[in-house]
Amino acid sequence: MFDAVTWDLAVFGAIARPLSLTWDDFQALPQTEMDGDLHCVTRWSKLDNTWRGVELRLVLDQVEPTPAAQHMVFHCEGGYTSNLALDALTEPILLATHHDDEPLTPDHGYPLRVVAPARYAWKSAKWLRGIEILAEDEPGFWERYGYHNRANAWREERFAPDGEPAEG
Ligand SMILES: Nc1nc2c(c(=O)[nH]1)N[C@H]1C(S)=C(S)[C@@H](COP(=O)(O)O)O[C@H]1N2
Ligand SMILES: [Mo]
DSSP states (O other), X not given: OOOTTTOXXXXXXXXXXXXXXXXXXXXXXXXXXXXXXXXXXXXXXXXXXXXXXXXXXXXXXXXXXXXXXXXXEEEEXXXXXXXXXXXXXXXXXXXXXXXXXEEOOGGGTTTOEEEOTTBOGGGSOSSXXXXXXXXXXXXXXXXXXXXXXXXXXXXXXOBOTTSSOSXX
């Protein structure tokens, strides 16, 4: 259950300035609206969405990644993870609190989720609580089961090139 008093978003790892944002801190950041679809790798797409929240880039601008830092892992309530390279920050990625002007529903990530429309939707981590910055890449939950590490939806990067689990 979300509790606005105890909730935080932690940014940690290969950074000079670890950050822990309370719910109030997060609300105080500049908000942006973004249109973007979600493409589940196996089944459906969710089209014509307007998301509202804070640009991921804007949060990471505050933490000073070390020169070696090249990767990130999203950590969610309940242990789900997904990974992206830091160079993904050149594309629009939102830390979203709202979908079509309403707060996210519990099923869809309330209170906070990643929305990375250029990637398959398993990258768009729901119930986000942490962002880990890393020098070495670390596969997330689905990436470990053989899903593609980059998951660029336009290039249809569904599975790892050899069809085998990327790791372990
Ligand atoms: N924390 C968490 N985030 C997650 C998942 C999950 O199981 N746990 N599933 C992913 C997958 S596979 C998809 S398709 C989308 C679904 O988003 P939706 O429920 O808003 O449609 O969430 C992604 N984010
Ligand atoms: Mo999915």
